[in-house]
Amino acid sequence: MPADADDLVIATPAGLYCPAGDFHVDPWQPVARAVITHGHGDHARPGMGCYYTSAAGLPILQWRLGAQDYRAFDYGEPFALGRTRVSLHPAGHVLGSAQVRIECGGTVWVVSGDYKRQPDPTCAPFAPQSCDVFVTEATFALPVYRWPETAAVARDIVAWREECAARGEAAVLFCYALGKAQRLLAELRAHTDQPALLHGAIAAGVEVYRAAGVELLPTGTVAEQAPRGGGYAGALVLAPPSAAGSPWMRRFRRVQTAFASGWMQVRGNRRRRHVERGFVVSDHADWPALLQSIEQSRARRIIVTHGAGDALVRLLGERGLAAGTFDTRFGSED
Amino acid sequence: MRRFVALYRRLDRSTATSDKRAALVDYFRTAPPADAAWALWLLAGGKIGGAGARIAGSGELLAWIGEVANLPAWLVEECRAHVGDLAETLSLLLDDPAAHDDTPLHVWIEDRLLAVAGQDAAARRELVTGAWAVLDSEQRLVFNKLLTGSLRVGVSQRLVQQALAELGGIDIALIAQRMLGAWQPGPGFLAQLLSPQQTAADRAQPYPFFLASPLEAPAGTLGDIGDWLLEWKWDGIRLQLIRRGAEIALWSRGEERLDGRFPEIEAAARQLPHGCVIDGELLAWPAEAAQPLPFTALQTRIQRRKPGPKVLAQAPARVLAYDLLECEGEDWRARPLHQRRDALQQILAACADPRLQLSPAVAAADWSQAAALRDSARERGVEGLMLKRRSSPYQAGRRRGAWWKWKLDPLSVDAVLLYAQSGSGRRSTLYTDYTFGLWRDDALVPVAKAYSGLSDAEILELDRWIRAHTTERYGPVRAVQPLQVFELGFEVVNRSSRHKSGIAVRFPRVLRWRRDKTAAEADRLETLQALAR
Known part of the structure; x- marks a missing residue:
């Protein structure tokens, strides 16, 4: 989409840039001022002069990026950058995730970052913002992606663990270490009180959430529990996807593996990952939620940043909206 | 449900x-x-x-x-x-x-x-x-x-048969035999399938084919060559020829009856003794020719239920017999191969019809001589050698150990990736079905589609490359910039008027990704045409 001279956000080699405010949103190259939507590695990178973040997201950035020049703001609390008035609003993606609302001379742009519309006990729910231009993610922008109720999936996970227990197997559930793991632990609380064991790479993030006051299922770490007798039989273990096929897995002599992700909606993805089970739990908007959010934004122009955007852009175009894409380096992990 | x-x-x-x-x-x-x-x-x-x-x-x-x-x-x-x-x-x-x-x-x-x-x-x-x-x-x-269509849930015929054999407490070979050919799903069929007694219907059925496995180890590891029967691996249609009572039936390996499609073979089979079942290979092979016609000639006959005189003359069929499964109404599959073959030889000699011949034994003094014969396979119009242990019974399905197929190393060319389409099953959501082209003058002509042969990591990398280098999309197909070169292997190249390139390759597959080559260094179409027969 050709940029207008007065566009509030444009795509540049360093990342999405707001010329009127002279700041970037989730840049991938070092810049002076970076407004960060959330703490995932493809959105929050080291090397920025100054980080603007939601207060709720600050502990995550401190954990991931260490000591930096942070400016933290409550949701909805406006601050001035250049000629613009900026505020952060809940995106419902992970703890502290934010949409960036940018206002300048009566025009409002919202950059969604990653977001979802399903309830999530670990973070504030997505708050729709009216705007002129809505810059949206499109990780799961095809109608085949429609998420099941999370509670039903949590019950399936518990049933699966019980099945594994009956067979003398450990139940290793792969999930991303920031956000997904904590959401699973929070959702599982309603259905079980058996503690889950954590891979080391997940334990740190779980502590950040606990310190922020998010209630999670009790946990232990895998290293702590020596495998006596039954070893890890019947244990639910959360591990990052990178642990799949690694030597770390050898400690579970009898094991079933599963992956918790929106990608598991399609069977081919599950089989490609060589896991026994796929649980559809996503921290991104599904197709109906994308359309709903676009509609609620009341924007007349939609810009899609990453994911399967082509179909969405074409559909919005057919529905009479101005729709285009920004080329970004955000990933499609979930 | x-x-x-x-x-x-x-x-x-x-x-x-x-x-x-x-x-x-x-x-x-x-x-x-x-x-x-x-x-x-x-x-x-x-x-x-x-x-x-x-x-x-x-x-x-x-x-x-x-x-x-x-x-x-x-x-x-x-x-x-x-x-x-x-x-x-x-x-x-x-x-x-x-x-x-x-x-x-x-x-x-x-x-x-x-x-x-x-x-x-x-x-x-x-x-x-x-x-x-x-x-x-x-x-x-x-x-x-x-x-x-199919369920595709990772269950083989054999696995279903094992489960039923376990459930009914009967021999899996009997289950397999009863499931061959056409049957009507209903409680009656299920009861007959699980019946411990021999039933009348059992008599009309073919036997499950015994299939050879590809030889991966050096042939020398098979031991004394004298223990092995060597035959050419013919490139035709594997079939079972049944002569029971008044009935003559031809069954393909796809468990289809070929009745009426090969009248010359049925006519020849009338001279066989009753109660006789032969396993062999159907080939298109004119009487005076030294070699069979390529597989494409046989293809012209498979679909014709009533072939006319012109087709019969252009691609006359012949069976090269491998094995005798039933003799005088008795199941001979448990007997050793050498015994079955001796009896087969006698039956065919008595029948003396050129359309039913014994697949000849290939004589080799040792494995290196056998390897040299295998190297001559392409000029003889065969795919390689079959190695069968002389003492082996006739088993059901693909069982390793007693029968090996020792195929020629594939022919190969370096071709350029032109189009990609997403795969199915485990490879859905990834671009894994590739179309490759060779140079004719200064244009690339599509010559083959190939699916397999790359590692999972290479598939992922290529998928990303394809998405980033798409020039055009036609529905699910993406045209890509013609930059990547792959070595393709295939068994046979035939001339074909049905293909734009004028040739048809059999069993193409990706051997490796030639990152060291530029598209300009890929092979020319003439190179492939020279290999065609």
């Missing part, structure tokens, strides 16, 4: 064969026979409806789902390309109903699906979309698979 859907789910989730077998045994032990018979039909790869009794074509299903889900046709097609499986795509595009459907499987199939088969589109659409409205997503997936 719930019980069958639960079986499907259990099969789909388990990776261990023993778990799958246990799931099958549990199902067949508890399912009502009327349902179990259809489950068996579906697990064995059977379809519902079919030619002349159409329930829904893929075009219709795509159109209907678009109407029901209120999505434009291009978006439905985009989803199908992304998911890689039509039945799954259809099941993902709808929300679940509030109510549960408990209609049994056989009622869904017999009273509903088959009841509308072949009727006008409105009736078929009403049934299908009505089913979508009452079934939950797992049920819809299985229901849609009934419409679109």
